[in-house]
Amino acid sequence: xxxxxxxxxxxxxxxxxxxxxxxxxxxxxxxxxxxxxxxxxxxxxxxxxxxxxxxxxxxxxxxxxxxxxxxxxxxxxxxxxxxxxxxxxxxxxxxxxxxxxxxxxxxxxxxxxxx
Amino acid sequence: xxxxxxxxxxxxxxxxxxxxxxxxxxxxxxxxxxxxxxxxxxxxxxxxxxxxxxxxxxxxxxxxxxxxxxxxxxxxxxxxxxxxxxxxxxxxxxxxxxxxxxxxxxxxxxx
Numbered sequence: 001x002x003x004x005x006x007x008x009x010x011x012x013x014x015x016x017x018x019x020x021x022x023x024x025x026x027x028x029x030x031x032x033x034x035x036x037x038x039x040x041x042x043x044x045x046x047x048x049x050x051x052x053x054x055x056x057x058x059x060x061x062x063x064x065x066x067x068x069x070x071x072x073x074x075x076x077x078x079x080x081x082x083x084x085x086x087x088x089x090x091x092x093x094x095x096x097x098x099x100x101x102x103x104x105x106x107x108x109x110x111x112x113x114x115x
Numbered sequence: 116x117x118x119x120x121x122x123x124x125x126x127x128x129x130x131x132x133x134x135x136x137x138x139x140x141x142x143x144x145x146x147x148x149x150x151x152x153x154x155x156x157x158x159x160x161x162x163x164x165x166x167x168x169x170x171x172x173x174x175x176x177x178x179x180x181x182x183x184x185x186x187x188x189x190x191x192x193x194x195x196x197x198x199x200x201x202x203x204x205x206x207x208x209x210x211x212x213x214x215x216x217x218x219x220x221x222x223x224x225x226x
Contacts, residue, residue, distance in 0.1 A: 042202055042216035043158065056213060090157060098212035099145045106157035 006091050006107035014115050015081060021110045023074040023091030031055075031097035032074040033104065034066060035090040043090055049074060050097030081114045088112075117141040119217035121203050126223045127193055135188045135220045137203030145208035149177050149188045152200045152219070161188065161201075190222075198224045 004025045013019050023032065031050045035043035048056035049068040057066075063085075065077040074091055088111050092104040118140040127133040139147070146165040150158035162170055164179035164186060176189040190197055203217040 040221075042219050045213060045215075048213070099206065099208045101206070101212050101214075103148055103160040103163060104150075104158070104214070106159070108157050 004091055004093055004105050004107035006089075006110050008110055009108065010111050010113075012113045012115065013078065013081065015083070017081075018077070018079045020078065021076040021089055021091075021112075023076075023107055024072055025093040025105070026072055027093065027095075027105065028071075029093035029095050029105070030071065031094045031101055032068065033092040033094075034064075034074070034076050035092060035106075037088045037090055037109070047076075048097065055097060078112075081112075083114050086112055086114045117205055117207065117215040119203055119205055119215060121201075121217040121220045123218070124221045124223070126225060127190075129193055129195060129224055129226050131193050132189065132191050133193060133222065135190070135201050135203075135222065137186045137188070137217055139184050139186070139203070139205045139217075141184075141205055141207060143208040144181060144205065145212065146206040147177075147179055147186050148204040148206070148214065149175075149186075150202040150204060150216075152202060154199070158202055193224050195224050195226070198222060 034046040037043045046060045047066045052068045063080045067075040088109045090109045091107040094101040120138045149161040152158040162177035169178045174191045179186045200219040202219045204214045206214040
């Protein structure tokens with residue numbers, strides 16, 4: 001199994017809603033990532049979890065709250081988002097973290113629209 | 116910090132060869148990745164270079180010169196399905212090994 005699975009594929013939410021994005025991998029990877037990607041732009045790193053601990057937070061606003069319940073699962077909790085947060089949210093994993101991490105395996109993404 | 120430059124767009128003909136360049140400036144280099152991303156899909160890994168030289172993988176090859184801060188991705192025998200965005204990503208040997216992506220090169224393959 002070389003897949004990273006993300007749900008939901010599409011999400012529309014209002015600015016007062018609370019929702020969550022979910023990500024799962026069963027490759028035994030020890031690092032998991034959240035990226036945000038706007039149209040015609042590269043992925044921008046948001047968070048990195050290494051061995052289930054948050055290792056990088058790229059100064060992301062607190063309305064985005066990551067959670068890593070176990071080594072296979074990664075969630076992104078969303079609350080009080082703004083329309084400019086509308087984007088494709090990509091989950092990725094790698095075998096390890098840090099300078100010897102290896103390549104990233106990306107999920108298909110969750111396309112978020114904030115009204 | 117890191118600064119990565121790639122051409123924004125390229126066009127090539129089916130069956131031809133195309134070279135996509137990537138130049139970078141980084142405070143600590145620990146590898147360069149190339150990813151392919153079709154419109155509306157997730158990026159997929161193509162190649163990885165950490166030492167100088169050429170890495171070949173079927174129709175795709177990637178080259179790295181660390182002293183020049185330069186890499187290229189070479190695509191041979193182009194097919195229509197190669198139309199996609201190609202992302203160069205540089206990994207740091209500091210900052211927890213974070214990888215930073217260039218803006219990507221959109222390649223259009225024409226018949």
